[in-house]
Structure formats: C-alpha cells, structure tokens
Amino acid sequence: MAADVLQRDLGVTADGLAALTGAFPAAFALAMLPVGVALDRYGVKPTALALLAIAAVGSLFGAVATGPWSMLLAQVVLGIGCSGMLMCPVTYAAKNLPPQKFGLWGGVIQAFGNTGMLLSASPLALLVEASGWRAGYVACALLAVGAATAVFVLVREARAPVQARRSVAEDARDVIRLGLSRDIRGPVVIAFASFAAVLGVRGLWGGPWLMEVKHLARVPAGNILLMCTLALIAGPAIAGILERRFQAHRRALLVGGHLGAALMVALMVAGGSLGWPVMADAVLLVAFGLMISLQVICFALVRAAVPPERVGRALSAMNVSFFGGAAVLQAASGAAAAWGGVGAALLVFAAALVICSLAFLRLPGPR
Template sequence: MGDSSDNAGDASRALIFALVALACGHMLSTLLRTIPAVSLDLMAADFRIEPQALASLTSVYHFAFAASQIPVGAAMDRFGVRPVSLGLLAGTVFGAVASGFATGPASFAVGQFMLGVATSGMLMCPMTLAAKQLSAARFGLWSGAILSIGNIGMLLSSSPLAFVIDNFGWRAGFWISALGGILVALAVFVLVPSQPAEHKDDSSPLSQMIEVVRLGLSRPLRGVIALALVSLASTLVLRGLWGGPWLMEIKGLTRSRPATSSVRSRWR
C-alpha cells in the first residue's frame, strides 16, 4: 500500500516537472514574438528601411505560426509530445540565431518564418500532455498554470528586454532567447517521458489535417473558431507590434526608463 502511494507520488511529481519544462517553451514563445516591437527603431536603422516596412515583415511570423498549428497538432498525435517538442525547440534555437544574424529585410523575414513555425506548438505541447495524463478537474487547474508560466515571457519582454536592448543591442535579445531555447530543450529531454502516441493510426497526415479542418468548421465550433481568429490577433497586434512603437514615437516614452514630467503631461 505504501509502495503504491509512493509510486503514485513520484509519478505525479515527474508529470509536474514535465509540464513546467514544456510550459517554459511557451514562455519563450511569448518573449520572442515581442522582440521586434521593443526594438523596431534600432532594427529599422540597421536594415536601412522604414520602420513601417519592417513592421509589416513581422507578419511573416504570425502567418507561419497560424499555418503551422494543424500540421504540428497532427504530428503530435502521430509521434507524441516529446519528439515534437524537441524538434520545435531546435527550430526555435535556429530561428533565434538566424534572426540575430539578420542583415536585412530578407534574412529577417527568414528568421521570423522559422520562429513562427517553431513556436506554433509551444502551448499545444504542455496542453496535450496535460490532457492525456490528468483528470478533467486537474486539467482545468494545470491549463491555467501553463498559461501563467507562459505569460512570464510577456513580463520578460517588457523592462528586462528593454534593458538588454538599450545596453547590448537588439541582437542580444535573440541570442538570449536562443540560449533559453537550449536550456528548455535540455529540460524537456531530461524531464518529459518518452511515450507512444496514443492516437496513431494508419491514416495519412494529410487526411488527419483535413479532418481537423472539417471539425473546426462544424456548427458547434464555428463560434469558438471565429472568436479565436480575432481575439489572439488583437493581442498580438497591440502588444507584439503596435504598442511599443506607439508609446515611444507618439507618447515620447523611452524603452526602459520612466517618463519625465514633460512626457507625463502629454497623458493628461
């Protein structure tokens, strides 16, 4: 009796560590998508293009992110959470390095595309593992915890990221993210168990993706899908692209230092 309860406790702790490791990938995703918004002026000057033109290139990330959702989900059902998450984290590291080495609009767009594809499943991975391993009640608790851990990336992409950019340049944000991707990948490799995919079948990946699209277009889910198409997009545009440049260029705020009294008067 005692041994079984000890084993259950060990398994529960192992699952918690695995979920936290995967959730750190989502945290990295929320950090990476905001780097251009915080450093757009410096990046545009380095690339010798208008900030508006550079801002339009960041849409490559979001289109790649959205287009990869269904293929990544199909791969997760086919191969399991651990190998897919490790592949995505490897892609994130390469995308961050490519973005850090970008010398112009074309190379920046390539880096954004790589990051969009690689980070598309960072939330899906811990959610899928939690859904497979936890009861409905515990899944509700852990889905909130996963989102909370992931949103730490938004905090890191505010003043801490601004400090890094002001003192070490915008490329340092991508270097640090690449290092973070390596650390998260090591944590996933060590902590996330290797489990067979429970939903693997003989159908082709294309037929699986078509079935997901058909399910998303079904009557019970149409409203949820329509809401999802605008809710996340609004957040990404406001915080991940438009908010930072607007505050700096229109309201005169600096990247990381508090506003002076003359700037504060503009808000009154």
C-alpha cells in the same frame, strides 16, 4: 522595444516592420496543421524537441539578419519552431487531466508561459541599450536550448499509439474539418482576434505608442509594458479559476473579457488625443492584460467538445485561427499605421475584438 533600431538597421518603415514580424504568426498558423497531427500521432515530447531545435535555429537567423529578406526568413523559421510552445503543454494537460480540471490548468500553463514576456519588457530594453537588438535573438536561442534540455530530462509520457490506418494527409484534413465544425466554430471565430490583440498591443505597437506618442525613453516604456506583462501572467491563472467556478457562464466571461479589452485599447488611444498622463496608459494596459487573459476559456470550450484522442488536432485547429488572425490583423495594423499613426494601428485590434466577440455570440458551440 527595439522597433526603432530594427527599422534603421534593416532599412524598413514601421508598416514594413509590421509586415515582416507578421510572418511569424503566419508561419505559426500554417505549422499548426502538421503540429496537431504530430502531437496525436507521435506524442508531445518528440514534437516539442523537434520544434525547440527549429526555434533555436530561427533565433540565430534573426541575430545575423542584415536586411528585410533575411529577417523574413528568420521570422518564418521562428514561427514554425515556436508553433508548439503553447500547444505541447496544453495537449499534454488535455490528455492527462479530466475535463473539469483542464480549464484551471490551461490557465496555469498560459500564465507560466507568459512569464517569458517579462524578458521582453524592461530586460530587453536594457539589453538593446547595452548590446543592441541582435543580442536579444542570441538570448532567445539560448532559451530555446535550455527549454529543450528541460523537456528531454523532465517530460514523461507513454508512447503514442500507432495509427496505421490513417495517413498524415488524412489527419491534416481532420484538423481542417474540426476547425470548420459546428462543435468548435465559435471558439475558432473569437480566437481570430484574441491572440492578435496580445501580440499587437503588448508585442508590436505598445512600445512605439509609449515612445512616440507618450514620448517616453526606451527603459521607462519597458517598465510600463512590464506592468502589462505581469497582468498577462496573473490573468490566465485567474481566468482558469473563474472558468472552473462559473462553468455555466464561461461563454459570457469570454465575451465580456474580450469586449472589455477592446474598450481599454480604445480608451488608451482616446487618452492620447486628450493628453491623459502616462499613468492612465499603465492602468489601461494592466486592465487590458487581465481582461484579454480570459481567452484561455477558448481552450476549455474546445477540450469539452472533442474526445481525448482528437484533442491535439482540435486545439491545433483553433490555434490556426489564433495565429492566423494575428498575421492578418498585424498586416492590417501596419497599413493603418501608415495611414493614421500608431493609434490607428491599435484601433484595428479593438475593432477586431468587438466584431469577433459579437460573431461568437451568434454561433452555436460547446458550453
């Protein structure tokens, strides 16, 4: 929503901005190792409070950034701080719910989390128009403080058991071993493209596509992305219900959702060349949001593969792929945009979804 003014004020190109914002998921992925260890060793509440404090600081760094290097620092600190935003509640649910209920509640958690993206559609467009992009970062800092306050007041958990015989380094190595293990290798592979597509299509390139290719003003483009965001809110809850009802077919659901999401992106890019009306983009973006939301089944597959005492590390291992893939593919999309425009950038994510889905089908893993 603010790509054009960010490029102007920071003095970067479109692919340069993609590289800068790609530092966020890269830092996020690297932070997954210590976050996974902390969740199992120290518990959800202290881990969440520490990370939210870091996120608030990163947001303030973004608000005062004056060039590429200061914005890079802000993105790295934000990535570290935000690395527990999904993992903390998902791990809390995994440790306190039986496996047969986890898929549903994993979807509910992600659906509730995705409501935050409502703010980055029309509301952010209006805020940027009225007060500039820096106000968006200040608002994020305030949201982080509010979330930390809610965690401090509301979250209750038993003290994490002391693990005296294992070092932090051993726990970190266990995260890596889990990510490479036969048990969760399949979900790790498909996760590489899964969240990258959400960040790339809805987060980075959706606004430029609607404003530069479809020639919409900022606020109307935000309204279209708002529709996609609503689908990303409803989609995980629906996916959780489907996962619980059709557990025997959840691998097929996961692959079908990702291939369908890839098709929606490809059709949107094709429609840009064919002159389709902007309402077609709205429909395709909504369909994309609903289909890609089946990614929550990845969490259920991982939860089913490991015992409760290792679930924080196992989920973190998969999240390394979730956000590491986002960093890699976001950088690749920036290069594609420099070569072939916004449409080429979007097709990077469609291609990755197809490749990772087909690879997932060939790998063993939890069912």
